[in-house]
Amino acid sequence: MLAILTVGLATFLRGLMILVWGHDVFFAPPLLDGPPLRWRGVSIARANLVLMAASLGVLAVLWLAFTRTLWGKKILAAASNPEAAKLVGIEPAATRAAVFLLAGCLAGVAGALVAPVTFAYSGSGFHFMLKAFAAALLGGIDRFEGALVGGLALGLLEGFVAGYVTSAFREPFVLGVVIVALMVRPSGLLGSPAVRIT
Amino acid sequence: MTALLSVRGVSKRFGGMSVLTNAGLDVHAGSVQALIGPNGAGKTTLLNIVSGYLAGDTGNVTFRGRRVDGWSASRRVAAGMARTFQLVQLFGRMTVAENVVCGFHLHERHSLVGAMLRTRHFLAEERRLRRAADDLLDRLGLTSYAETAAALLPFGLQRRLEVARALATQPALLLLDEPCAGLSGPEVQELGDVLRRLAADGMGLLLVEHHMPFVLGLADRVAVLDAGEIIAEGRPADIRTNSRVIEAYLGETAHAPA
Amino acid sequence: MTGRRPSEGLAILLLVAAVPLATQSPYHLTVAGLALIFAIVAQGANLVMGVAGQASFAHSAFFGLGAYTTAVLSGRYGLSLVATLPVSLVVCFVVGFLLAYPALRVRGFYLALVTLAVSEIFTSVISQLPGVLGGAEGIVDVPSFGLGGWVAEGRLTKYYVIWIGAVVASVSLERLLASQFGRVARGIRDSEVGATSVGINLTRAKTQVFAVAGVYMGFAGFLYAHFMQYVSPGAFGLNTTILVVSMIVVGGMGDMTGALVGALVLSLLPQWLRDYVGLEPVFFGGLLVLILLVLPEGLVPVVRRTLRSSLGRAPGAPGGCVAV
Numbered sequence: 001m002l003a004i005l006t007v008g009l010a011t012f013l014r015g016l017m018i019l020v021w022g023h024d025v026f027f028a029p030p031l032l033d034g035p036p037l038r039w040r041g042v043s044i045a046r047a048n049l050v051l052m053a054a055s056l057g058v059l060a061v062l063w064l065a066f067t068r069t070l071w072g073k074k075i076l077a078a079a080s081n082p083e084a085a086k087l088v089g090i091e092p093a094a095t096r097a098a099v100f101l102l103a104g105c106l107a108g109v110a111g112a113l114v115a116p117v118t119f120a121y122s123g124s125g126f127h128f129m130l131k132a133f134a135a136a137l138l139g140g141i142d143r144f145e146g147a148l149v150g151g152l153a154l155g156l157l158e159g160f161v162a163g164y165v166t167s168a169f170r171e172p173f174v175l176g177v178v179i180v181a182l183m184v185r186p187s188g189l190l191g192s193p194a195v196r197i198t
Numbered sequence: 199m200t201a202l203l204s205v206r207g208v209s210k211r212f213g214g215m216s217v218l219t220n221a222g223l224d225v226h227a228g229s230v231q232a233l234i235g236p237n238g239a240g241k242t243t244l245l246n247i248v249s250g251y252l253a254g255d256t257g258n259v260t261f262r263g264r265r266v267d268g269w270s271a272s273r274r275v276a277a278g279m280a281r282t283f284q285l286v287q288l289f290g291r292m293t294v295a296e297n298v299v300c301g302f303h304l305h306e307r308h309s310l311v312g313a314m315l316r317t318r319h320f321l322a323e324e325r326r327l328r329r330a331a332d333d334l335l336d337r338l339g340l341t342s343y344a345e346t347a348a349a350l351l352p353f354g355l356q357r358r359l360e361v362a363r364a365l366a367t368q369p370a371l372l373l374l375d376e377p378c379a380g381l382s383g384p385e386v387q388e389l390g391d392v393l394r395r396l397a398a399d400g401m402g403l404l405l406v407e408h409h410m411p412f413v414l415g416l417a418d419r420v421a422v423l424d425a426g427e428i429i430a431e432g433r434p435a436d437i438r439t440n441s442r443v444i445e446a447y448l449g450e451t452a453h454a455p456a
Numbered sequence: 457m458t459g460r461r462p463s464e465g466l467a468i469l470l471l472v473a474a475v476p477l478a479t480q481s482p483y484h485l486t487v488a489g490l491a492l493i494f495a496i497v498a499q500g501a502n503l504v505m506g507v508a509g510q511a512s513f514a515h516s517a518f519f520g521l522g523a524y525t526t527a528v529l530s531g532r533y534g535l536s537l538v539a540t541l542p543v544s545l546v547v548c549f550v551v552g553f554l555l556a557y558p559a560l561r562v563r564g565f566y567l568a569l570v571t572l573a574v575s576e577i578f579t580s581v582i583s584q585l586p587g588v589l590g591g592a593e594g595i596v597d598v599p600s601f602g603l604g605g606w607v608a609e610g611r612l613t614k615y616y617v618i619w620i621g622a623v624v625a626s627v628s629l630e631r632l633l634a635s636q637f638g639r640v641a642r643g644i645r646d647s648e649v650g651a652t653s654v655g656i657n658l659t660r661a662k663t664q665v666f667a668v669a670g671v672y673m674g675f676a677g678f679l680y681a682h683f684m685q686y687v688s689p690g691a692f693g694l695n696t697t698i699l700v701v702s703m704i705v706v707g708g709m710g711d712m713t714g715a716l717v718g719a720l721v722l723s724l725l726p727q728w729l730r731d732y733v734g735l736e737p738v739f740f741g742g743l744l745v746l747i748l749l750v751l752p753e754g755l756v757p758v759v760r761r762t763l764r765s766s767l768g769r770a771p772g773a774p775g776g777c778v779a780v
Contacts, residue, residue, distance in 0.1 A: 003511065003568055004701060005748045011698055012741025019738065126694055130576055133569045168584050172577040179570050183561045251649070275655035287650035289643055291710075300639050304655040310668075313635035314628045320635070367654055 010125065017122045028115040051113055055148070058106065063144050075099060107132075134178045140191030149189055154178070200263065202227045202371055202402040203279075208247055208257030210240075210426075217243050218254070218426045223404075225371060230393065230403040232413045232434075235423035236446055241406045242284055244423065245375055248404070249281045250274045262370065276304055280369035282360045284376050290349030294340055294359055297348050298331040301366025331366065338362045338392060354385045361392070371402040378409040390416050414438065422446065464713040465626035472720065473619055476612055485611040486684075491723035492622040493680050498703040498719040499629050499712055500672030505701070506710035507633065508665045509645025511564050514555060514571040515700045517578040518548050518670045520692030522677025524582060524589065527687045531598040532588060537682070538603065544678045545671050552670025556663040575697060583689040594688025601682050614683050621679050625672055630712055632668070641665050645710075702744045708754025717756050 032046035066072035075095045078085040082092040107129075111120075114128065131154065139150025157177060162170040182188070201224035210218040218240045225231040233241050246252035248259055250271035258267050266274055289297050306327055312320040335341045338358050343351060348359060357377055364372060374393075378386050390412060397403055397418075407413050413420065413434070420437045422430040424446040430437055437443055475488045501515040525547050526540040558570045583592045590596075601608040601617045608614045632638060640661045643651040648658060681687050699722065707718020722743075726736060751758060 001748060001752065003565055004705060005745060007698060007701065008741045008744030008748065010741070011737050012745060015737030015739070015741055130569075130572060134573060137566060137569060169581065172580040175573040175577050179558065179573055182566065182570060183558055186562045186566065251652075270657070271652045272655050272657045275653060281653060283649065283653070287647045287653060289646035289650055291646050292639075292642060296639065300643055300651075301654050303636070303640070303643075306636055308636040310632065310635075310637060313637060314631050316631060324635070363650075363654060 014122055014125065021122065023122060025119050025121040026115075027119050030116045031113070047116060051117070054109075054113055055151075058109070059144055059148055066144070130175075134175065138178050138181055138188055140188030142187075142191050146188055146190045153189065201225060201260075202262060203248070203404065204260040205244070205248060206258055206260075208244065208254040208259070210243055210247065210252070210254050216426055218247075220257070221423065221426065221428050222257070223421045223428065223431065225402045225404050227370065227402045228397055228400045229418040230397050230405060230416055232405045232407060232417035232420045233423060234407060234410075234413055234420060234437075238425075239423040240426045241423050242375055245281065245373055245404070245406055249279060249373055275367055275369075278368070278370035279373065280364040280367045280371070281373035282357070282364055282375055282377055284379070286356045286360050288348040288356055288360060288363070290347065292348055293345050294348055294351065295328070295331050295335065295344040297359055297363050298334050298366050299327050301334075301363040302327050302330060303367075305368060334362045334365055338365075339388065354381045357381065358385075358389070361389075365396075369401065371404065372396065373404045373406075375406050376408060377405070378407055378412055386412055463627055463630055465630050465716050466623065468713065468716055468720075469619070469623050469626060472622075473616075476615065480612060482611045485615045487723065487727060489611075489615045489618045489683050490680075491720050492618050493676050493683065494700070494703065494723050495622055495716045495719035496625045496676035496679070497673050497700050498707070498715040499626060500669045500676065501700045502704045502709065502712060502715035503629065503633075503641065503669040503672070504665060506704055506708075506715070507638065507645065507712075508641040508662075508669075510559050510662070510665070511568040512555070512559070512571045512666070513568050513697050513701070514575045515673055516692045516694070516696035517575040518552065518673035519677040519680070519696065519700075520578060520582065520687075520689075521551060521670075522548050522674025523681040523687045523692070524595075524677075525674075526678045527595045527598045527681045528588060530682075531595050536603075537599075537601065541678055544674050548670040548674025548677075549667045552667035553663045555670070556659075556666040559662050559666065560659055572694070572697075575694065579689050579693050582692070590688070592689060594686060594690075596686050598681050598685045598687065600685055608682075618679050618683055621675065625675060626712070626716060629672060633712060637664070637668070699740065702740050704754075705744060706747050706755060708756040708758075711754065711756050713760075714754050714756035718754070721755075 030045075030047045031050045034046050036043045036045045037049070038044075066076060074085070074090045075098065077088075078090050078092040078095040085092055085095075110132075111125070111128070118124070132151075135150035135154045136147045137150070138153055139148065140146030154174065158170055158174045161173050166173060203225040204222075205224070206222045208218055208221045209216070221240070221244055223231060223233065233244065235241055243252065247254040247257075250266070250269055250273070254267075258265055260266070261274065261277060261279055264277070266277065266279075269277070289300060292300070306323060308320065308323065332341065332344070335344055338361060340355065340359060340362060343355060348356065351359060357380070361372075361374070361377065377389060381389065386409065393403060393405070393416060405413065405417065417434055419432065420430075420434050421428055422437060422440070422443050424442075429442050429446060430440045432440075469492075472488065472492065476485065479485070497515060497519050500518070501512075504510050504512045504515075522544045525544040526537070529535040529540040529543060530537060555571065555574065559567055562570060582589055585591060599607075601614060608617055633641070640651070640656055643654070643656055644658065644661050644665070651661065652658065680691075700719075703718035703722045704715050705718070706722060707716065708714025722740070726739070747754065
């Protein structure tokens with residue numbers, strides 16, 4: 001039910017965006033001007049460096065927040081056992097709201113960072129969301145490092161497939177690989193497998 | 199007489215924790231075998247391994263003369279092994295009657311085409327199932343609740359419904375996981391009567407329970423599990439006075455032997 | 457649950473059959489025909505999501521698979537519909553069967569993602585293959601319904617062909633649900649462990665459910681292709697899946713009549729929005745959220761209960777499983 005509710009919300013927001021900006025496609029200026037950096041024959045666009053730095057930075061902050069601060073631990077506690085959390089004075093509804101807010105902000109930041117590199121229109125959210133979920137699930141959804149590993153794996157895979165297998169069908173191909181991977185190992189690359197009992 | 203169910207040498211570890219060590223027991227047709235022990239002893243784990251919801255690390259389970267290790271839980275049901283659960287696993291959104299009809303799943307003959315065309319055969323079969331379900335409901339005193347959604351039943355009746363549904367699978371062996379938990383005195387009495395009759399009719403029962411008077415009054419044999427090991431096995435009267443058993447329960451608020 | 461339950465779906469469809477009495481404009485008939493087609497998709501999707509409780513979001517892929525299979529075979533290769541119909545249905549059956557395997561490995565949110573990915577794969581592949589599959593522009597020369605020498609000319613005839621299809625689909629699905637098949641589907645929704653404990657094999661159960669649902673949605677796709685005589689990838693993407701899910705939720709998830717009513721309502725309502733172009737996502741998204749928050753059961757169960765109690769009868773469990 002919650003999943004469908006959020007789908008409804010997303011559709012509603014997308015509708016608002018269409019009302020404000022229409023179906024036009026927008027291009028944002030690059031994050032950093034200047035020629036790409038060269039290092040040992042490899043060329044790296046400056047903007048991509050910003051993206052990598054930002055990803056690592058966000059990951060570091062999140063990791064610190066959830067493992068070193070009380071705020072983060074409260075959230076993990078409420079997620080693990082809402083009833084027990086209530087008994088020690090944590091309000092699961094509040095932590096859930098906080099996480100939703102945080103996730104939304106992170107998604108927004110990600111969108112802003114990525115917009116200069118690709119383009120932006122009202123439907124771009126879904127496209128990236130699918131890849132983002134795939135990356136998160138592939139890496140293992142119960143750990144932050146999972147998202148990083150999954151993202152890297154997905155990106156590398158897409159690059160290799162585009163270069164050596166098929167360029168036009170790289171996205172369906174990569175999605176197919178992710179599906180197979182999840183079926184073989186539902187908990188993802190880094191996730192801990194769940195024990196199936198009654 | 200060969201046992202209906204024979205469990206030998208079952209061990210199970212969860213991570214670093216050893217939950218069962220070399221556990222084994224027998225259940226004979228027409229008798230009630232109880233499995234008791236302090237909380238955390240591994241009783242439900244053993245039951246899960248016997249019924250196929252969990253795989254043991256070592257050991258084997260023989261049912262009706264055949265090794266069932268590696269068999270899926272539903273395959274064991276087809277072979278005649280039914281069970282109830284500590285937390286009831288009813289079909290909450292279906293009615294009480296529908297839950298029991300589902301229990302006949304393995305004993306009904308249907309075709310998709312017959313259902314779509316509403317053939318006479320299909321309708322006759324549905325009627326037969328409904329009658330059989332009503333019969334079971336009557337045996338367990340649930341007739342007046344037949345059209346109630348299962349989730350709305352009071353707890354004690356939910357447990358009884360689960361027994362009814364398990365019986366619908368026409369088992370030779372019935373495994374019960376703490377069927378008395380949450381039941382009132384009279385309800386416990388009624389359950390005992392039902393189970394006694396089932397055993398008298400030839401069914402084998404494996405009963406995991408904490409309720410001592412219930413166990414001691416119903417069981418033909420009692421096995422005691424403590425920290426994953428069977429520490430005693432025998433008739434109820436002998437188990438009551440067994441020093442190792444008493445020691446295992448020391449400090450527990452178990453019902454004192456009457 | 458005793459006594460022959462009259463088919464609610466049939467009753468509603470009989471009303472819909474009367475639409476041409478009110479209007480014969482091609483536009484209105486197209487809208488009504490599409491509403492019926494979506495009713496079939498919604499009911500198939502409801503089987504998987506509502507009745508069996510599987511978080512599958514691949515509905516538009518089955519719809520599209522059925523549509524494209526028949527469009528390619530009849531439009532590009534000239535096969536008669538007598539051949540393309542079974543082929544479309546078999547293709548959807550097989551794909552549905554295969555899609556059950558992810559459902560055995562992952563659940564809920566994870567399964568939603570996997571099925572979304574499958575749907576995306578389908579749309580991408582379809583759009584990227586020009587030539588036979590028409591690429592992004594689709595296939596434009598799909599023939600109308602025809603059998604032997606007869607061809608369905610005109611919107612009215614095509615509308616009634618669709619209507620017959622909707623009746624067959626709706627009644628057959630209702631009857632299926634009132635049998636062992638329905639019990640198994642609801643069993644795996646209510647409690648997989650409980651289902652196992654009565655001997656239901658989860659693999660068989662899920663493959664059956666996904667395959668059968670796929671067939672119904674593919675059938676709707678078949679009808680769509682020959683009704684519109686045109687297929688394109690745009691009609692079978694995420695928007696369509698969301699639309700179908702909205703129909704099920706608004707009508708009442710798990711309730712076949714609910715899926716039917718939800719489809720009719722959500723197909724016809726946007727006609728009033730025609731003056732406010734571009735409002736669809738806002739409207740659908742908002743409606744979905746509103747219904748989930750205010751009336752999560754959906755319209756039909758609530759209406760049915762109100763009607764029953766006002767008629768003095770005790771509310772029974774809807775979607776009865778034992779047909780007596």
